[in-house]
Amino acid sequence: MRMKTYQRMLLGCLPVCMLLIGSIAVPAQERRWFKGNTHTHTLNSDGDSTPDDVVKWYRQNGYNFLFITDHEYVTNVAPLNDLFGQSGRFLVISGQEVTDSFDRKPYHINALGIDRVVMPNKLPGAVETLQKNIDDVNKAGGVTQVNHPNFGWALTADHLIKLQNYSLMEIYNGHPLVNNLGGGGQPSAEALWDAVLTSGKLVFGIADDDSHYLKRIGDPTAPTPGKGWIYVRASSLTVPAILASLRTGDFYASTGVELADYKTDSRSVSITIKEERASKYTVRFIGSGGRLLAESHSNPAVYPIKGDEGYVRAKIVESNGKMAWTQPVMFAGRR
Ligand SMILES: [Zn+2]
Ligand SMILES: [Zn+2]
Incomplete structure (x- = not known):
């Protein structure tokens, strides 16, 4: 399993370590x-x-x-x-x-x-x-x-x-x-x-x-x-x-769903939804070919990466039709 370099640079160490943007190191928490x-x-x-x-x-x-x-x-x-x-x-x-x-x-x-x-x-x-x-x-x-x-x-x-x-x-x-x-x-x-x-x-x-x-x-x-x-x-x-x-x-x-947090590293994708009081949520983790890898009703929703998904992205669906889509983490290895 090998994440594409820039995704690994960007996401692999969030949120605890320093993040490189150009030549300026910015603490992730900032x-x-x-x-x-x-x-x-x-x-x-x-x-x-x-x-x-x-x-x-x-x-x-x-x-x-x-x-x-x-x-x-x-x-x-x-x-x-x-x-x-x-x-x-x-x-x-x-x-x-x-x-x-x-x-x-x-x-x-x-x-x-x-x-x-x-x-x-x-x-x-x-x-x-x-x-x-x-x-x-x-x-x-x-x-x-x-x-x-x-x-x-x-x-x-x-x-x-x-x-x-x-x-x-x-x-x-x-x-x-x-x-x-x-x-x-x-x-x-x-x-x-x-x-x-x-x-x-x-x-x-x-x-x-x-x-x-x-x-x-x-x-x-x-x-x-x-x-x-x-x-x-x-x-x-x-x-x-x-x-x-x-x-x-x-x-x-x-289109209306807001996240409190969104973390990705080489082991998992974790989505924390800022819930609206009367709404319910479904988080779908999607991989290569658009296939459904897992569905979660938990908050946070966590997907443990296996490494054969090709890529992993999340789609969050709110009970009145609002959505959010996170960006893919892509693996250059097996698909
Ligand atoms: Zn236009
Ligand atoms: Zn146009």
């Missing part, structure tokens, strides 16, 4: 959870509200950070951080949704943390055009996130397995038309993630809003904010710290 959204539109593309109003909404609704990811537009976040970030309790991070298509299907990726526009390449072929866009975002220093794989039924497991050098993929997107759950014989976004992980590629799962409309909050047909998010564990609420945790998978995705 790392905190920050709630944020990685997919947001404003009037700078097809949203209905100004960046100021969008930032205000997220700040007022318990978030700690927000990526603004308009189509082919990078918002200058400095004035927004001057206005809303002075307390050090909220951070706006620049980004873009690189909006491409092929054969009338949408191929979109988010470029998180970039400061200049990356133009879509419009190459023939889904993998070709997405790969070039991913490469360009990496060159621009951004963290790459493959968006809504089932929107327009554009992406298949085969595409996602062929693509290289992307860090994140959406397994839940709050837009009402992106087919998160699959259907008609098509796999869910989560099943596509399992296919990618089963192929041996380590990609981290994201939940986010893809919010467009503040003015239609309450309309279930509209892409409004507050549906999916991530909790990122980081040493500080700064752009380098948040981007580093995204790159190394030190976060979990949620």
Whole structure:
């Protein structure tokens, strides 16, 4: 059993020892959870509200950070951080949704943390055009996130397995038309993630809003904010710290379930849920091929790693349908 090196570095010693981020050693106990959204539109593309109003909404609704990811537009976040970030309790991070298509299907990726526009390449072929866009975002220093794989039924497991050098993929997107759950014989976004992980590629799962409309909050047909998010564990609420945790998978995705703790080492995965009073919870531990390894109703829920699972990830389901997904621990050995 051999964990991939960076996962081992990141997770193998949590929470008791020192953690390396770049060249700075940060005691694990000084790392905190920050709630944020990685997919947001404003009037700078097809949203209905100004960046100021969008930032205000997220700040007022318990978030700690927000990526603004308009189509082919990078918002200058400095004035927004001057206005809303002075307390050090909220951070706006620049980004873009690189909006491409092929054969009338949408191929979109988010470029998180970039400061200049990356133009879509419009190459023939889904993998070709997405790969070039991913490469360009990496060159621009951004963290790459493959968006809504089932929107327009554009992406298949085969595409996602062929693509290289992307860090994140959406397994839940709050837009009402992106087919998160699959259907008609098509796999869910989560099943596509399992296919990618089963192929041996380590990609981290994201939940986010893809919010467009503040003015239609309450309309279930509209892409409004507050549906999916991530909790990122980081040493500080700064752009380098948040981007580093995204790159190394030190976060979990949620549509409402919050964890009090989440620990992984070479022996076990342990999930502690911050329970809501009237809710009940099921924790599913999932391995290679998306197979159910174990189900737990305990809190904390602990899965002892055997070493032949390929990878182990957890999905937490709350009795009213809220979810959380932790990131996989992957083993390079037997599968
Ligand atoms: Zn999109
Ligand atoms: Zn979008």
